[in-house]
Amino acid sequence: MNLNLLAIAAAGTEPSIFGINVGVSFWTFVIFIVLSVVLAKFAFPPILGYAAAREQRIQDALDEARRQREETEKLLEQQRQELQNARLEAQSLIAEGKHAAERVRTDMLTRAKAEQEELVTRARQDIERDRQKAIESLRREAVDIALAAAGKLVGKRMDAPEDRRLVTEYLKSVDSANGAGAA
Amino acid sequence: MMPSVLPMIRAAASEEGGEFDIPSMILHHLADANEWATPFGVIPLPQFAPVQVGPLTIDFSITKHVLFMMFAAFLVALMLILAARDAKRSREAGAERGPKGAANVVEAMVLFVRDEIALKNIGHGGERFVPYIVSVFFFILFCNLLGLVPWGASPTGNLSVTMALALITFVIVEVTGMRELGTKGYLETIFYAPHGMHWAMRLPMYVIMTPVEFLGKLTKPFALTIRLYANMTAGHAVVLALTGLMVIAVSANALWVIPAPLIMAVAIMVLEIFVAFLQAYIFAMLSAVFIGLIRHAH
Numbered sequence: 001m002n003l004n005l006l007a008i009a010a011a012g013t014e015p016s017i018f019g020i021n022v023g024v025s026f027w028t029f030v031i032f033i034v035l036s037v038v039l040a041k042f043a044f045p046p047i048l049g050y051a052a053a054r055e056q057r058i059q060d061a062l063d064e065a066r067r068q069r070e071e072t073e074k075l076l077e078q079q080r081q082e083l084q085n086a087r088l089e090a091q092s093l094i095a096e097g098k099h100a101a102e103r104v105r106t107d108m109l110t111r112a113k114a115e116q117e118e119l120v121t122r123a124r125q126d127i128e129r130d131r132q133k134a135i136e137s138l139r140r141e142a143v144d145i146a147l148a149a150a151g152k153l154v155g156k157r158m159d160a161p162e163d164r165r166l167v168t169e170y171l172k173s174v175d176s177a178n179g180a181g182a183a
Numbered sequence: 184m185m186p187s188v189l190p191m192i193r194a195a196a197s198e199e200g201g202e203f204d205i206p207s208m209i210l211h212h213l214a215d216a217n218e219w220a221t222p223f224g225v226i227p228l229p230q231f232a233p234v235q236v237g238p239l240t241i242d243f244s245i246t247k248h249v250l251f252m253m254f255a256a257f258l259v260a261l262m263l264i265l266a267a268r269d270a271k272r273s274r275e276a277g278a279e280r281g282p283k284g285a286a287n288v289v290e291a292m293v294l295f296v297r298d299e300i301a302l303k304n305i306g307h308g309g310e311r312f313v314p315y316i317v318s319v320f321f322f323i324l325f326c327n328l329l330g331l332v333p334w335g336a337s338p339t340g341n342l343s344v345t346m347a348l349a350l351i352t353f354v355i356v357e358v359t360g361m362r363e364l365g366t367k368g369y370l371e372t373i374f375y376a377p378h379g380m381h382w383a384m385r386l387p388m389y390v391i392m393t394p395v396e397f398l399g400k401l402t403k404p405f406a407l408t409i410r411l412y413a414n415m416t417a418g419h420a421v422v423l424a425l426t427g428l429m430v431i432a433v434s435a436n437a438l439w440v441i442p443a444p445l446i447m448a449v450a451i452m453v454l455e456i457f458v459a460f461l462q463a464y465i466f467a468m469l470s471a472v473f474i475g476l477i478r479h480a481h
Contacts, residue, residue, distance in 0.1 A: 016210075016214060017210060017213045017214045017340070017341075017342075017416060018342065019342070019343075020342050020343045020346060021215065021242060021246070021341075021343045022239055022241045022242075022343070023241045023242040023243045023244060023246075023343075024215060024246060024248055024249055024341060024343035024344060024347075025343040025344070025346055025347040025350075026241065026243065026347075027243070027245070027249040027252065028249075028252060028338075028343065028344045028347035028348060029347055029351070031249070031252045031253060031256050032252075032256070032318070032319075032322060032347070032348065032351060034256065035256040035259060035260060035318060035322055036314065036315065036318045038260050038264075039259070039260060039263055039264075039314065039317075039318050040314050040318075042260075042264050042267060043260070043263035043264050043266070043267040044263075044267075044313075044314050044317070045267075046267035046268070046270040046271045046274070047263065047266055047267050047270050047289075047290060047293055048293070048297065048313060048314075050270045050271070050273070050274050051270070051290060051293075051294055051297075053274075
């Protein structure tokens, strides 16, 4: 049993697997070139062309989807911003309202206090005036009584302006002493 | 079934001169021939008288390997054209439908070869070479696979075939180089010295590097030739040797031996299917790499 393949091949009696048969190479060229032409004409344009077209379409769809998503995100962000703005505005409005209300309250309070004080003052002035008026009338009454009494005592009617002046002056001195004491 | 087969095998084994000769059996199966053994008998193939072309005497006979190349080319064309028809139909059916079923598998393979082998290695503007790379991939793949079919043969286990295929790649590479680099650029891929180098240094550079660059051009197709041929031949030789062991076991009445070579033969056969794809991939890949290399030379 001869295990040496090379020896057998070299011997030439057995079929060789090492030789080059140019005829077979020629047929290889022919077959491969015919195959290439057939494939280039009937197989590759549809397969590669449509695959490329489909890939382009998928790419376009992906691009479009990305564009739309970006747009959506932009809109969402814009709306979020607007919502935030609206919220801030509402808050500032509420704060302003509160502030205004506070101011109005303080204002009214102040005004009410001032009015009240004014009322009190006026009342006091009224009272004072009435009191003065009463004192005045009382004093006049007192002068009249005193003159009448003195006239009775002296026996004649004391009604001369000179007398009246005397008494009034006296009473005034008394009143100023009393008034200082009363005040 | 087994008992009726055994005497046949014994008879066939003893027919060849009493002793079953594994090497000649292997050679007989691997070598090209002018006949094709089928289950229905040996079919003789057309033989033509050798033609004298210059110094060469060329035998244009349709040998077994030529026949199987035709089968392979036919199957590749059939498969891709059917896939193309489906692609066309799906195109007409509506823009949104992709290929279906088997056509989808074919298209996926074609697109894999286009994207992962051709475009990735050839680089920008490599679309022009995609048809060649796809054709050579499928043609070699089918040639490889036909050798695994019973009564089949691998044309890619023939040096004449792999040499011719490697030469096609070689011509495409060199023509691409001439077209894309121009005369001067192309000559620089053979006669090369770095720009701006002093002439006194350039001279030895040319003397040393020119044979290297020139050999580099020739070793590429040579490596393609030998790699594909050796891979296909070696795998088949191993399967045939293990099969021969089984025949010897039968004729020696040592049936208990059979499972060992059987299991190994089946395992090698499965490996061969992988190798068939791998070698087609490598040939296409290297073709693309060589085209890419010369397009981006220097």
